[in-house]
Amino acid sequence: MxxxxxxxxxxxxxxxxxxxxxxxxxxxxxxxxxxxxxxxxxxxxxxxxxxxxxxxxxxxxxxxxxxxxxxxxxxxxxxxxxxxxxxTDESTQLFTRKHFNDLFQGELARAIRYGRAICCAVIEIDGYKEIKEKYGNQISDEIFQETAESLKDDLRVIDVIARDDDRFICLFPETDIEPALFVSKRLRSVIEGETFETGGDDGLIGITISIGITESKPGSGGEVDIFKIIDIADKALTLAKEQGGNRIEFLSNSSARAA
Structure with missing residues (x-):
């Protein structure tokens, strides 16, 4: 040597x-x-x-x-x-659910103070459980990570997104439902247009997402507790999945609207 x-x-x-x-x-x-x-x-x-x-x-x-x-x-x-x-979630580099809750508390307090609307969305990859069972943890994790990156890149600067187990949760601060729906539609369109490598006979596969979204307007009789707001968004997500997925459902109190 x-x-x-x-x-x-x-x-x-x-x-x-x-x-x-x-x-x-x-x-x-x-x-x-x-x-x-x-x-x-x-x-x-x-x-x-x-x-x-x-x-x-x-x-x-x-x-x-x-x-x-x-x-x-x-x-x-x-x-x-x-x-x-x-x-930060190590796998996706998104915020953790705990930190999301802390940020949500702060933004909701601001919304109440200034009388502004705030929206929350829960996002899930359609058939993600089946994807995991068919292609295994490695491929499903890669799909989840790439989806997380795409969602984060296409949100506005003021928006907050976090990982919530096998789904995502998003906050639209100081935002009425119409702008929040516009952003949500863009997210759905972006993910629908992407393909993911499976490494097997199936080659490239496409995925879709379902989104449940709700709006809270402090002072107008809406919920002023973050967990109740998230629960309404979660119910809207369930409704979107029951309607076949690849759709957005807005739920406020007892009314629902497809998008």
Whole structure:
């Protein structure tokens, strides 16, 4: 093995925090010690030695400041990553249901405060259970992940989407039902136009989604509890599936409207 190969395979030297701080202390100590030796031998002017010591101290302090600043930033970045992992589904990179509930609570409080509408939708891949049974977990997971990415990409910036087990749940803040239906129709159309690789004899397959959606207008007699609002959207989804899937159902109180 050549020297270059050896150097490529050998790991670089790594120092602990204590070792790095020790090195920072040792460098100026050696420099000052050398200055003392030179001074004792009367080979240098005392003023030069004093100035050198001052410069060494400044360099040392700046070095410590830079190192500590980098260390703090590294720890802060790690903290942010941990925070993001706590609210994000690892498989789809969508928000978790728990974080969605927290965001929903905040948006509903805002809607109540300003008297604005808010819409919620529950989305499910039609026949996803059968897809999982026929093609296995790996293929079904890939289909679910790609669907999640497509849904997220085609939502508005203000909209919130999260994973809820084997389906999706979406929030349309400060949005009346008509704009929410428009976005939902676009989502259904986008997914209907996509194909997914199964890796088997079936080759590419297409999927569809069903969407149940509801609107809440605080102050107009509508629900002001997120779980009741989600429950109405879930009932609308059930209605859409019972009607054959690949459709959107809007449910408000006891009335329903197909889209």
């Amino acid at each position: 050549s020297d270059s190969d050896k150097s490529a395979t050998q790991p670089g030297l790594k120092f602990s925090i204590a070792q790095k701080i020790g090195i920072f202390f040792l460098i100026p100590v050696f420099i000052v010690a050398a200055g003392i030796i030179i001074y004792d031998q009367k080979l240098a002017d005392p003023g030069i030695i004093a100035a050198t010591g001052f410069v060494v101290v400044i360099i040392f302090l700046v070095s410590v400041y830079i190192y500590v600043r980098k260390l703090v930033k590294k720890q802060y970045d790690a903290y942010l990553r941990m925070q993001l992992m706590a609210i």
